[in-house]
Amino acid sequence: MTAPKKLFIKTYGCQMNVYDSERMAEALAGYEQTNAPEEADMILLNTCHIREKAAEKVYSELGRYKGLKADKPDLKIGVAGCVAQAEGAEIMRRQPMVDLVVGPQSYHRLPEMEARTQTGEKALDTDFPEEDKFERLKSRPKASRGPTAFLTVQEGCDKFCAFCVVPYTRGAEVSRPAARILDEARDLVERGVREITLLGQNVNAYHGAGPDGSDYTLARLIWDLDKVDGLERIRFTTSHPNDMTDDLIEAHGTCSKLMPYLHLPVQSGSDRILKRMNRSHTAESYLRLIERIRAARPDILMSGDFIVGFPEETEADFQATLDLVEAVQYGYAYSFKYSSRPGTPAAERAEVDAAEADDRLQRLQALITRQQRSIQESMVGRTVNVLFEKPGRLEGQMVGKSEYLHAVHVADPTLKTGEIAPIRIVSSGANSLAGTRA
Numbered sequence: 001m002t003a004p005k006k007l008f009i010k011t012y013g014c015q016m017n018v019y020d021s022e023r024m025a026e027a028l029a030g031y032e033q034t035n036a037p038e039e040a041d042m043i044l045l046n047t048c049h050i051r052e053k054a055a056e057k058v059y060s061e062l063g064r065y066k067g068l069k070a071d072k073p074d075l076k077i078g079v080a081g082c083v084a085q086a087e088g089a090e091i092m093r094r095q096p097m098v099d100l101v102v103g104p105q106s107y108h109r110l111p112e113m114e115a116r117t118q119t120g121e122k123a124l125d126t127d128f129p130e131e132d133k134f135e136r137l138k139s140r141p142k143a144s145r146g147p148t149a150f151l152t153v154q155e156g157c158d159k160f161c162a163f164c165v166v167p168y169t170r171g172a173e174v175s176r177p178a179a180r181i182l183d184e185a186r187d188l189v190e191r192g193v194r195e196i197t198l199l200g201q202n203v204n205a206y207h208g209a210g211p212d213g214s215d216y217t218l219a220r221l222i223w224d225l226d227k228v229d230g231l232e233r234i235r236f237t238t239s240h241p242n243d244m245t246d247d248l249i250e251a252h253g254t255c256s257k258l259m260p261y262l263h264l265p266v267q268s269g270s271d272r273i274l275k276r277m278n279r280s281h282t283a284e285s286y287l288r289l290i291e292r293i294r295a296a297r298p299d300i301l302m303s304g305d306f307i308v309g310f311p312e313e314t315e316a317d318f319q320a321t322l323d324l325v326e327a328v329q330y331g332y333a334y335s336f337k338y339s340s341r342p343g344t345p346a347a348e349r350a351e352v353d354a355a356e357a358d359d360r361l362q363r364l365q366a367l368i369t370r371q372q373r374s375i376q377e378s379m380v381g382r383t384v385n386v387l388f389e390k391p392g393r394l395e396g397q398m399v400g401k402s403e404y405l406h407a408v409h410v411a412d413p414t415l416k417t418g419e420i421a422p423i424r425i426v427s428s429g430a431n432s433l434a435g436t437r438a
């Protein structure tokens, strides 16, 4: 028997890329994964195109592998993900050592593409094929794994926010049939998973076929997952405010496996800017929505995304964003400086002065950090349920996540990976909480 070849995958971008990287590693059956690029027979970069910096990282990373390829001519180098989709053959023009370029909708064709590279051919596939890639991307049976997992239920986006590349790189919104998702969830649970995060670029727009063939909603899917024995926790991300249906809001109040955490990006607090972003919600409608969600689940921890320095954003627009953040009180929030992306409508517009945008980003991040800290500190003295994921850095310490997604450290060697235990929080650090068994 020949030793299996080695595959090194580096993943950038969102959680869907993390999920996709797992599936690609499983699809390349002749390979086993390595953490060391210098040992690899194939290097695969799973890339992100969301901001300019993210996309440029790919080329600097490829530059680093030039020497490896010179020493080992059989080494194959592949680019997957959203940069592959957006730039296609251009990647091979800029970096001729790249052997393979595969877009997110063609991952099921990867084994066949890899075989072609073995004969010295270049392989490029950025189609949006008709066939269901998930059906063809079978997982390797029964390999055990950690207690948390991602599961893609929906992919692509039809919203076309004026700044965003996702509708172009991931394509139109597609939902997987509920029965397939339930099978995959059961398989994950058999392999040791206790918490599943359902993924989609617009996960709450999920409308896959239900078991009886009718269109399902995300809430109905969650209720079916709720019945899977051994699955203890359900999360989902990322949602759009316009797709928060009544049944999903209600599920947050009534489904005990659905965790009290909701990532609901708003992008801006200014209606003028929201309109220019093509977001089709207002600051007011977003705040009303959160009121309804909190009425269903008062302790829910809210999270969001913001863009500052969108074209034409004035100081008054930015102030409206700060006001919205004050009104919501986020447990977590992610903020980004606007980055012009080729091919998107906003790329045509005049940009805000870079120093001004930097200054706004700093002010927003300072406010968000204060909110995050104070919500984290409010956990001290409370008892939360923690799902333990792995040993901590200190001897005898375990780390896990509370219902609210806070990282919690506990010094207790009797705790096991995969265990859910009530923990009394005793202190709050910069990015995590510490506690003891309640």
Ligand code: SAH
Pocket (backbone or CB within 6 Å): 014, 050, 051, 163, 164, 165, 166, 200, 201, 202, 237, 238, 239, 265, 267, 305, 306, 307, 336, 337, 338, 339, 340, 341
């Ligand atoms: N709905 C998607 C959003 C993906 S992008 C999801 O599944 O997560 C994540 C965040 O990146 C967006 O919410 C937005 O805040 C930010 N973003 C997107 N395009 C951007 C751009 N051109 N410049 C800066 N930030 C951007």
Ligand code: SF4
Pocket (backbone or CB within 6 Å): 157, 158, 159, 160, 161, 164, 165, 166, 167, 201, 202, 240
């Ligand atoms: Fe991008 Fe907007 Fe779609 Fe989110 S909803 S993926 S920000 S276009």
Ligand code: F3S
Pocket (backbone or CB within 6 Å): 012, 013, 014, 015, 016, 017, 047, 048, 049, 050, 081, 082, 165, 166, 169, 170, 201
């Ligand atoms: Fe990036 Fe594509 Fe995800 S652009 S954020 S990897 S959908």
